[in-house]
Structure formats: C-alpha cells, structure tokens
Amino acid sequence: MTGLLEHLGTGVTTTCRAWALTRRDGVVMGFTDHDRLLAFEGIAFRPDTGLSALALQQTTGLSVDNTEALGALNDAAIREADIEAGRYDGAELRAWLVNWQDVAARRLLFRGSIGELRRAGGAFEAELRGLTDALNVPLGRVYQKACSAVLGDRDCRFDLDTPGYVSERPAEEVEENRVFRFAEMGGFAEDWFRHGVLRVLSGAAAGLIGLIKRDRTEGTGRVIELWHPLGAKVMPGNALRIEAGCDKRRGTCQFKFDNLMNFQGFPDIPGDDWTITDPSKAPRLDGGSRR
Template sequence: MTVTTLARAWAVTRADGVVLGFTDHDTALSFAGISFRPQAGMEAQAVVQGAGLAVDNSEAIGALSDAAIDEADIIAGRWDGAEIRLWEVDWADPAAHRLVFRGSLGEVTRAGGAFRAELRGLSEALNRPVGRVYHPRCSAVLGDGACKADLSRPGLSGEARIEQVSGARLVLSGLHGRDDRWFERGTLRITSGAASGIAGHIKNDRARPEGRREVDLWAAPGILPSPGDAVRLEVGCDKSASQCRLKFGNFANFRGFPHLPQEDWLLAPGAPQPRRAEAQPSFQPAEDPEPGEAGAGA
C-alpha cells in the first residue's frame, strides 16, 4: 500500500495586515514564516488552472468561528479582496512545499454559520476593461498617477468624533472650516473603537453650526461605530472640470472631455438645427405693364 505525505496549506493576508494560515493536515505545519493551523474552519476545493490566459478559479469554504474566521470580520468587509496563497506541502518535511495558486478572495457569502468565498487567480485582472473612455467627466481616480492631485495638502482631509449613529447616517463634531458638501464622494474611515479600520463611501455631507456635520454613507458599516469613536474624512471629487480647477487647482491633469457634444445630439443627428434669423425681404422693382395697358384708367 502506498502512503502519501502530501497536504495542502493556504495563507490569507487581509487588507488590515492580519495573516492567517490553514492546512487540511491533522497537525500544525510551519514554513515561510507562517504557522498553518489544522481544523481551523477553512478548506479549499481543487484549483482549476490552465496554461493559457483563462481565469484560474476555485472556492474556499468553511465554518465561522471566533478562533479564526469571525462573522463580524466578514460583515465588516475585512476579508474582501484578501490575498491568498495555496501550497502543496510534504507534511513529513514542510520545507518541501510548492506554491500552486496565488490570487485574492472575491465575493464572500455566508449562510447557516458557514461561509463560501470565491478565489480569483492573478489572471483575473485580464477580465477588466482597458482603454480610454471619452466622457465629459474625468476618468482618473483622485490622487492616482493620472490625476496627480496632491492629497496631502492641508484642508483636503479632517479628523472628527462621532456624536450619533443611525444606520448609514453619522453626526460628527469637531471639524471646522470645511465647506458644505466638501467631502461628498469621498471616504470616511473609522480610526478607533470596535469598527476601527472600516471605511465607507460618502453619499451626502452637510456642514452644520459649531463644527458639526451630518454624513450619509452609501451603505451602513458592517460593524456600527459608537459615539465617541474617531473618524477621518477624506475629500471627494465629482469628476467635473469645474471642480478639478476650483477645488484642486489641477485642471492641467484633467482626464475628461468637457466640450464633447451632449449625448442627445449624438443619438439624434436628424434633429432640427437651431432656428436662424430670417433674412429681410429685398426690394423688387415693379414689372413693366403689358402692352396696351399703359395709361389704363387715366
């Protein structure tokens, strides 16, 4: 009878820097500076890989537990986009291991005390559309290499404290000198408390007297913060040419086409043109009378 000593081990690196190791072997393994725990509530199915440019894919499934994979962390989005590596390893000699998959976690779903996560290989990036989009608004991401806006400038971010929480609406205090709607389309990051590290996209931002603000997020945080928790607000951009010029002084790097014709004009080329001023009638001399009519009625 042939006995195999092959096992699988995988490591997950979350966006907040936490690294967790798992293995389907019945004892702990250690290599690459990571300790891989057995029966820790996670296992990976077979990885589907190809030699070409097809997207590699698999799934990770497991049970939710306080020791390794906490449901609150999944709700808070701390597992979204986490980097994942999968090895085949000789459990009798862990130094003999081979990396067979590297990618990231995709959609994470949960039901009945268990979770299921899609594994996306490195070739997943090939599914993204590339190329220039011709649109009146800017196609760059605020602060990236195309935008080049300096987001470290004073006034483009601010620190505040939470006064009240009601779902996706937060009332903040301690933030003075920012115009109404200054942070719309920006980011709110929770920097203390149980929800520390969670970020949300700002839908509405309203300045109130005495440094108070009412901020609506597009979705409520997975873990609701508490009054007194600290937050950081980062400026937003509506991608318009006027805001690029007036708010950021960055019009030289604007990546839109503000003078494109309107879409209605493009879709209806047969539409009537704007009415022009009508020409004034010109003077026409009277026609000569027919022969025999001259002097008629005299």
C-alpha cells in the first residue's frame, strides 16, 4: 500500500486494475485491463478477456458497496454455458489497483460477490455486491410447526451417508435435463427421494444440483423429476448422487430418519385460529357474570 501511494504521488503513474474471481466450485480466474499478463498472490491475471468494471461506489458505515462488471463471453474465459449452469452465482470477486511495473505496489479496492448476472449479444453484465450485503440476510429462528433445518446441516445433524438414504448410480434416460428414468431402484420406497436433492458428480454438469419434485415408480422402473432443469447437459452414464428427502414434518423426522431429538420445528404451537378465538361464545362479551 505504501509503495502504491508513493507511486501515485509522483504524478506519472503506471496503474491498471485487476480482478480475481473465485467460483463456489473452487475455480479461480484472474483478469486485468492492462495489455499484458500480470501475476501476484498465485493468480495469473489475463489481459485478453475483455473484462472491465464501471465506477466503484464505496461509502462509509454499513451501506452496501456496489459496482458492475462488463465483459465479452469467451470460451477461454467466461463461457455462456457456465453462466447458464449457474457456476458464477455467488462467486467471490476481489478488485485491485495495481502498478503494473511493480505488482507489489497495489491496493485492494473491492471485495464482494456476484449478484444478478445478465447476458445478451455475446456479452455479460454482472452486479457486484460488497461484503456488507451479507447484513441484509435475516437472522434468528422462525417459530413455525415445520422444521427450519436443512436435512444434514449442523442443526439437523443427520448423517446422509447412513446406509439406505443415498443412491449413487449412473444416469440412464434423461428428458429435458429434468426427468431421470431408471430401469430399477430396489430398496427404496416410492416417494423416498421426494423433497430431496440430486447431485451430478461427473460430466458437463458436474457440481450442479437439482431439487426433487416427484419420485414415483413406473412399471418396474423409477422416475425422479426435478423442479427445474439443470443448467448443463446430463448424459447417460454420468454419475449421480440422489439423496433422500424430508418434508419438514415431525412424523417424518421421527419415523423416516429417527432424528426427533434434533427436530427444529414447533409442532404444538397454536395456530392463527386459536390466537384470535373469542374468550367466550356467549352473547354477552362484556366481562360480566353470565347468570
């Protein structure tokens, strides 16, 4: 930082901007608006990606910093198929001002994540959200009859790798990237995977997940149907992991998962009808004697 301030103080500068993008699947990509490759922090920042950023808005206090990044879709950098697959959703992004003659002289200007991402005409536009954006997330428990935990998380504590709750198998027939048909899936009752998760472990869609809408038998076969199509093509033979589903009810937690001790709902909480019921159904409601 000191080196950069001294450089800026000379009045004749050799600065550029650099961005590092880290996807949730661990892929790290570097970009710069300089005309040659830069490298620092173990990242190579490429000049041929066409990525640029609009003016960065930064404020003091807890208001949200924001900016936008623009760029051209490039098979060697950011591909349209990866955007469609959601691989950049929630990706972390850092932006520096760098002296390209001495990359040790740099300053981190922005750190945040990608919000809304739009693409059109061979280009993309990404909204960047600062770290304070996380303060917009509601915190605290919700008092409701259904369980508020996600199956297998730290509140639920159920081990999904328990035998009988996961099926790992290759894809067989795939329709519209949403309906998966299997010739046989013995050992699992019908509807066992409804409300569960289908994870793709290999192929072009590796790392993508889909929420299961229906799980039904069809003759001697089995059909798993997702709520929405996956963002990348799933081919027969690609490895899948299909996890049992939970409908958040106490009976399901008790009898399907034997996990009632970790149930995070309030099944005995009174409903709205009870809370607004009149204290008496007698004609007189003035608090006096009913004689």
